[in-house]
Amino acid sequence: MANAPAELGTHDKDIYFVPSKSRWPLVASVALFVTMFGFANWLNDVSWGRTVFFLGIILLVVTAFGWFGEVVRESIGGRYNRQVDISFRMGMAWFIFSEVMFFAAFFSALFYARQFVIPWLEGQGHGVETHAMLWPDFTGGWPSNGPEAVGGAYQTIPAWGVPLLNTLILLTSGLTITVAHHALKAGKRGILLAFLGATVLLGWLFLFYQVEEYTHAYGALNLTLGSGIYGSTFFMLTGFHGAHVTLGTIMLAVIWFRCAKGHFSADNHFGFEAVAWYWHFVDVVWLGLFVFVYVL
Template identity: 75%
Template sequence: MSHSHDSHAAHADAYFVPHGSKWPFAGSIAMFTTMVGVASWINEVAWGKWVFFAGVLMLLATLFMWFGDVIRESIRGHYNKQVDTSFRMGMVWFIFSEVMFFAAFFGALFYTRQFAMPWLGGEGDGVMTNSLLWQGFSNAWPSNGPGAVGGAFQTIPAWGLPLLNTLILLSSGVTVTIAHHALKAGHRKSLLFWLGATVALGALFLYFQASEYIHAYHALNLTLGSGIYGSTFFMLTGFHGAHVTLGTIMLAVIWLRCARGHFDKDNHFAFEAVAWYWHFVDVVWLGLFLFVYVL
């Protein structure tokens, strides 16, 4: 299952630094193109949409080739324990930045429900705000605010598709853990089966979330424009869905790498990194399910 390292294997005292990589430069051009495209598209410039998609394609191509280089360097044995530690620290800080990203949106939801809504309803310091600006508005959640932005809407019951998606994601956390144990035990068929099951569960989650969004927009009038409830609902669930999409792609790539025998029981940080990320996505969803759907 493991690739034999060649004569260029990294030594304990040599930290591998790639020379002359063109990918950071290519990536910056791709990101600049993407941002110019999205800014132009938002401002209704005719060519904005196409520049945005061109930038996204450039970015995807850059990432594909850059990660390809990293994989080849790893297989050739260029990375030692010191480099492995750097990768681990990088992944830890990346996941921490993602935690902070979601904390901002959960914070917005918390502030709205615990402070802004009661004030608008006339509680505490909001007595004058309520009597002068929004007389008759009472604090109740879910709400599209005193302006009834977006019109009347219905919410999605927690105990339908959201509960099913919770069970799907929790199951995927179990399957990826079983796959990890299979990798460490050298059981290739078991590894590929359970990792494949994790990819399938991720794809199933996304299918159900897409179905939920279509139902919300067409049958419930629940949209991103449905006041503060619609905004927080779609920002939290939407960005989480984007992270599940990324995680599923990462798991699929790792499945292909496992099938090609890139890892052994001692050297498989790429697998571990994706497993960490997937568990992070799981935990965020549990918070989401509780604070967005149930409470």
């Protein structure tokens, strides 16, 4: 590991590296537009919506490989200095903060529906007149699909089955990536690759059990995205978290290959650290989900 190419260049600290012109920002914009355009039409049952959506996804994957490939080549070529490293760290920190706000919006929707809307519909607080005039027979409680019983009767997923197992899986993955990080800083290549590989496998294991959970919810419990406010908040929170686990697992796999190729040194390895930060964020969000969605 000591002979690995340094991520930080030897340029003067006052010179900020400016990359050459790139086509990837334009390609990424087109890919995002195509993806969301296809998704919107898919939701509206347009026949070609799903096809356009997956074409956009493919274009996004190509963009990711191409754009990040350029960054990796610049990094191992020694073009980055301390100032660039600081900007990368600030960028990743702000990105994770934006993700915190993203999930905060969905948690807020859950809390608002649970603590205010359902009690109001039952006639508590400001909802006395609404309850008396529209739904005098409604006695909700949480979980609820509302006074119209949208989506029909359903059952919830017990917290102490697959959700608890997935919690233990993610907590273990947080430990394995921490061990891998310490191994990288200590120059222990074998331990690094073993524990980072274990983190990747744990990520895929989490996703496997989540797919099983969703299959059981839709097939046996009649719990769907259309099951009123409970179903929508449940699947929005757990589904977006699953998407983040998928992205994080892919990033971990890419970092594993970069570690195998010796792209990082004990002192310069922000690419690894950025993914580790993201993965710990995913862990923390899941703990919130487990408590407020499954347990309470």
